[in-house]
Amino acid sequence: MKELIWLIPLLPLVGFLINGLGQKILPKSLIGIIGSGVVLVSFLISCVLFGEVRAWRDAGESGAYMHQLFDWISVGNFKLSFSFLLDPLSSLMLLIVTGIGFLIHVYSYGYMLHDEGFGKFFSYLNLFIFFMLLLVLGSNYLIMFIGWEGVGLCSYLLIGFWYKNSDYSSAAKKAFVMNRIGDLGFLIAVFAIIATFGSLEFAEVFPKAAQFPMGDAALLLITLMLFVAATGKSAQLPLFTWLPDAMAGPTPVSALIHAATMVTAGIYMIARSNILFTLSPVTMQVITVVGIATALLAAFIAITQNDIKKVLAYSTVSQLGYMFLGLGVGAFTGAFFHVLTHAFFKALLFLGAGSVIHAMSNEQDMRMMGGLKKNLPVTYITMLIGTVAIAGIPPLSGFFSKDEILAHAFFASPVFWVLGFIGALCTAFYMFRLLSMTFFGKFRGTEEQKHHLHESPWQMTFPLIVLAVLSAVGGLLNVPEALGGGHWLGEFLSPVFADTNAVATPFHLSHSTEYILMAVSTVGAVGMAIFALNKYGRLTSTNEVAEPSFLYKLSYHKFYIDELYDTLVVKPLDALSIVFYKVFDRGGIDRLVNAVGEFFVLSGRGIRQIQNGHVGFYIFMMVIGIVAIMLYGFLHV
Amino acid sequence: MDHIIQHIQGIPLNHYLIFCSIIFAIGVVGVLIRRNVIIIMMSIELMLNSVNLLLAAFSAYRGDASGQVFVFFVMALAAAEVAVGLAIVIMVYRNTKSVDLESLSKLRW
Numbered sequence: 001m002k003e004l005i006w007l008i009p010l011l012p013l014v015g016f017l018i019n020g021l022g023q024k025i026l027p028k029s030l031i032g033i034i035g036s037g038v039v040l041v042s043f044l045i046s047c048v049l050f051g052e053v054r055a056w057r058d059a060g061e062s063g064a065y066m067h068q069l070f071d072w073i074s075v076g077n078f079k080l081s082f083s084f085l086l087d088p089l090s091s092l093m094l095l096i097v098t099g100i101g102f103l104i105h106v107y108s109y110g111y112m113l114h115d116e117g118f119g120k121f122f123s124y125l126n127l128f129i130f131f132m133l134l135l136v137l138g139s140n141y142l143i144m145f146i147g148w149e150g151v152g153l154c155s156y157l158l159i160g161f162w163y164k165n166s167d168y169s170s171a172a173k174k175a176f177v178m179n180r181i182g183d184l185g186f187l188i189a190v191f192a193i194i195a196t197f198g199s200l201e202f203a204e205v206f207p208k209a210a211q212f213p214m215g216d217a218a219l220l221l222i223t224l225m226l227f228v229a230a231t232g233k234s235a236q237l238p239l240f241t242w243l244p245d246a247m248a249g250p251t252p253v254s255a256l257i258h259a260a261t262m263v264t265a266g267i268y269m270i271a272r273s274n275i276l277f278t279l280s281p282v283t284m285q286v287i288t289v290v291g292i293a294t295a296l297l298a299a300f301i302a303i304t305q306n307d308i309k310k311v312l313a314y315s316t317v318s319q320l321g322y323m324f325l326g327l328g329v330g331a332f333t334g335a336f337f338h339v340l341t342h343a344f345f346k347a348l349l350f351l352g353a354g355s356v357i358h359a360m361s362n363e364q365d366m367r368m369m370g371g372l373k374k375n376l377p378v379t380y381i382t383m384l385i386g387t388v389a390i391a392g393i394p395p396l397s398g399f400f401s402k403d404e405i406l407a408h409a410f411f412a413s414p415v416f417w418v419l420g421f422i423g424a425l426c427t428a429f430y431m432f433r434l435l436s437m438t439f440f441g442k443f444r445g446t447e448e449q450k451h452h453l454h455e456s457p458w459q460m461t462f463p464l465i466v467l468a469v470l471s472a473v474g475g476l477l478n479v480p481e482a483l484g485g486g487h488w489l490g491e492f493l494s495p496v497f498a499d500t501n502a503v504a505t506p507f508h509l510s511h512s513t514e515y516i517l518m519a520v521s522t523v524g525a526v527g528m529a530i531f532a533l534n535k536y537g538r539l540t541s542t543n544e545v546a547e548p549s550f551l552y553k554l555s556y557h558k559f560y561i562d563e564l565y566d567t568l569v570v571k572p573l574d575a576l577s578i579v580f581y582k583v584f585d586r587g588g589i590d591r592l593v594n595a596v597g598e599f600f601v602l603s604g605r606g607i608r609q610i611q612n613g614h615v616g617f618y619i620f621m622m623v624i625g626i627v628a629i630m631l632y633g634f635l636h637v
Numbered sequence: 638m639d640h641i642i643q644h645i646q647g648i649p650l651n652h653y654l655i656f657c658s659i660i661f662a663i664g665v666v667g668v669l670i671r672r673n674v675i676i677i678m679m680s681i682e683l684m685l686n687s688v689n690l691l692l693a694a695f696s697a698y699r700g701d702a703s704g705q706v707f708v709f710f711v712m713a714l715a716a717a718e719v720a721v722g723l724a725i726v727i728m729v730y731r732n733t734k735s736v737d738l739e740s741l742s743k744l745r746w
Contacts, residue, residue, distance in 0.1 A: 613745030615738050620669055 001048050005067045005084050008045050008094060009133035011038040015126035023119025035122035036105035039129055043098035046091070053091040054492070062495035063088050066139055066203065073142075080200060085139035089336070089496045093136040093268055096343050100260045101129045103463035107351050108252040110459030111358060121161065121250065128154035132261050136268065140200040141190050144269065148186060148233065151262045152179040158257060159249040168248040175242040182232015182239060189225035196222065206275050210499045214279055223276050223283040227290075230266030236324055237294045240317050241562055247309040251354030254309060259316050259346035264339045267323045271332045275499040278330065288328025288412070292419050295321025297559065299426035303433070304555040307364045308353045311434050315390065316346055318423060322405055325420060330504050331408035332497050333478070333490040338405055340489075341397035341474045345389040348467035352383035355456045355464065356438060361449055366437040368449070373439040375453040378461045380439050382468035387435045389471040391428035392525045394518075400475035403518055407480070410517055411507055421521055428525040432532035440537040482514040645697040653694040660687035674726050674736045678719065685715045 015038035019031050026034075056063040068083040105125060112121050131154060135147025156179075160172030190200065196218045197205045212219055230236065235243035246258050257263070270277055270287070277283055295318045302314035319342050326335030357364055359376055373380040389396035392403070402424060410417035443450055455461065478489035494501065509517075548556065557563075610621075660683055667680030689708045696704025726736055733740040 611745050613742035615741055616669065616672065623665060623669065 001045075002052055002065050002086060003067065004045055005049060005065075005086055005137070006069060008042045008049075008098070009130050009137060011042045012126045012129040012133065014038060016123050016130060019119055019126060020123035023123060026119065028113065028118050031119045031122050032105075032109040035126055036102060036109065038126060039098055039102040039105050042129070042133070043095070043102050046094040046098045049086060050091045050095055053086065053088055057088065057492055057495075062498075063091075064495065077198065078194070080140060080142060082143065083139040084137040085202060086137070087496060088493050089268070089272060090136050092336075092340065092493075094133070096340060097129065097132050097136060097261050100343055100347050100467070101125075101132075101256060103466055104252050104256040104260075104347065104351070107255075107354070107460050107463040108250075110457045111252055111354055112250060115250075117161065121158075124154055124157050124161070125252075125256070128158070128257060128262075132265075135265055139202055141193060141202075141205075142200050144272075145186055145190060148229070148265060148269075149183060151257070151265065152176065152183065152233070155179070155246065155257050155262055158253040159246045161249055161253065165248075171242075171245040171248040175246050178239045178242040179232045182229045185225040185228030185232070189222050189229065192218065192222045192225065202272065206273075206499060209275050209279065210502075212279055214503070215281060216279060219276055219280045220282055223273075223280040224286070226269065226273060226276070227283060227287055230270055230324075231290065232266075234263050234266030234320050234324070235294075235317050236266075236321065237290050237297065240294060240298065241558075241565065243317055244310055244313040244558070247307070247313050251309065251350060251357060254313070255347045255350030255354065258313065259350050260343040263316065263320055264323070264343065267320070267327060267335055267339050270324075270327050271336050271496070274332050274497050275503070277327070278500040278504050284328050284330065286328075287324050288416065291321045291324025291326075291328050292409075292416060292423070293321070294318070295325060295423040296419060296426070297321075299423045299430065300555050301558050302430040303426060304552055305430075306366050308356065308366050308369075308434060308438065309350070309364055311366075311430055312346070312349055312353055315349075315427065315430065316342075318427060319346065319390070322402060322420065322423070325409055325416065326405035329405075329408045329412040329416065330500070331405055331507070332500065333493055334401065334404035334408055336493065337478045337489055338401040340477065341389070341401040341471070344467055344474045345386045345396075345398055345471040348382060348386040348464060348471050349390065351460070351464055351467065352379050352386060355379040355460050356383075358456055358460070359453050360445060361452050363445060363449060366434065368445040369438045369443070370441040370445075371439070371443040372453070376439075376455050378455055378464060382461075382464040383435065383439070385468040386471050387431045388529075389474075391431050391529055392424050392521060393428075393529070394522055395475065397471050397474035397476075399518075399522070400478060400480070403521065404478065404480060406521060407509055407514055407517055408507055410513070411509055417517070421524060424521055425524050425528045428528035429532045432529040433536050436533050436536040440533070480514065482511045482518075642697050642700075645694065650694065650698055653691060657687045657691040657694075660684075660690075672738045674729065674738055675723075677738070678722050678726070682715060682719070685711060 015034055018034055019026070023031070053063045053065075064085065064087040066083055066085055068081050070082050071079065072082040073080040105122070108121065108125065112118050115121065128151060131147045131150025133147070135144055135151060138144040138147060152175075156172045156176040159175050160169040163169045163172075193200060193205060197208050199205055199208075209219065232239045243258055243263065247254055249258075277287070298314045298317035298321060302311050302318065305311045305314060319338070323335045323338050323342070326332075326338060355376065356369065356372060356379060359372070359379075360369060363369070385396065389398040392399045394400075406417055406420050406424070409420050478487060481487055554560075664680045664682075664684030664687065667683065668677050671677055671680065689711055692704045692708050692711075696702060696708075729741065730736055
């Protein structure tokens, strides 16, 4: 069965071609069936392959399998094959991408049914799944880079899906440009890897890298550049501002691309290259600091946002920050565990938000909502589960993954733990604020909206229920030993991180410390949840704050970071391009070209006087010419 | 035949050269200053014939017949040129009622 690995990415590509070419001809139901069906088949194959990897792992093998499709590039000593790598890490990512991808395809059928771009939407979604699978499955950095670029492209296409709205298309451009900055880092890293190791294959680079000394300069450059790439794709400081704007896309897109899969590509890439990073302590510190700063900043911004999707977007940025914190302190398993659980509950929350927006006739402002739990019972219960999960309240999944990261952060330095804990408090607060503003209290929208309130169709509620179940039980994958668990995920992934585990300081905390940490974070989260429920649960007026404080304004205006970038980057660039336009283009190149043209026009105007039509004059000139030639001949011969 | 050559050689070559140059110059000046097309063609004929005379003179002096053969070619060519030229002049006259060169100054920018 493992030989069929190439089918997994191929099927979504086929779906993309069929839906893309037939978007005007095929009926909507067929487009939906093809679009979701190919992803479902990919998911089933992924499940089988995952079973095989598990069997190998149970048999004590490393569980890695290389499937070579063809030799791609062969220049001198440099060889590159187009091949796929199946190992514990990629098999899990396959399940996330195809599994959640399938659920979101089903959801999209209900959500986008009345949109005129239905076929286009499904073809883009399929294309995205294809590129994401390439990214995950690639056995070398170049195939990963193809996927990396491809998902960026699909992200651009889907953010600007409703391209007639110019705000949406500029949000798409913003995302694309910011991702390009990161991609440049990826490219430089790829070149540096070729220069250092002479290969791009993971199977060759990592064993060679393991021989390098700690803190090697070449590794430092490579890892820093890879991290720059990750900050672009995974929306970290300073390149995170595209992600909140990316909410311009349809909600299923936000769930699939900007919460569950694409934005975790940076974490996947770093976890994949773990040995390079472990040997570069400086980069690890940079990652830790950037991660925790992003987690705190985004969580703080999320507290005051009123757009339901913006809250979730900043929450995503914040959770991604946690994952980078985990990576930075060496908790690769923990970071990946958080990727997994975050994919469940954040996809759930986005889809739930989509269901709410759908019911509210495209209203996204939470101040206009309230009291929706009566009308949207399924959405309410599933979103409640998602909220409890993300807030880190046991025994739902978010608790286990966040706890593992925080425990590792505590092991690295208690300061990181305290900062992470503050971020977790903010998380619990803004998530329960979202929940209570949306579902509790009185309905604050218009009468017409109230009249239209309805629970979404089964295509939308079914994915919600599945994801809610996964969010609830996903944490059981990796129950820490302190709670009597088997740490299954860590064991399963251990071959991927084997080189790192051989080098890094082993993680150890006494059980009592872990209990205290868990108790503190649980109590904190529950406390913040109750506080938020009390504060926003009985909201009656649409005006949330009468007298905004300084901090409130700072948070509400997103720390003015967009404005800061506008002043620091966009405006100077604008001014510079105006200078270039006026001085170099208009004043230099245009003038030069025009001068050449005018020279010939003017000289032609002068010289044409000679052609006056008088034959006598012509003959006269001819005679003069002949005389001149003869004189020349006499003088020189 | 011999006495003709002696006759020709009786006049120094320099005289032929000077005489031909004068006739050629008269032809050139005629082409340049006259405006009647027919007179211009006559001036061209004058130039051609001055060259013919010179060719014949050199031929006699050097005892080489090819110069005289060349003269025949020039004469044949001149006949053809006059035939075509006069035909053109007649057509011009029909269209413009004039054989003045200035009447042909329409071909210009």
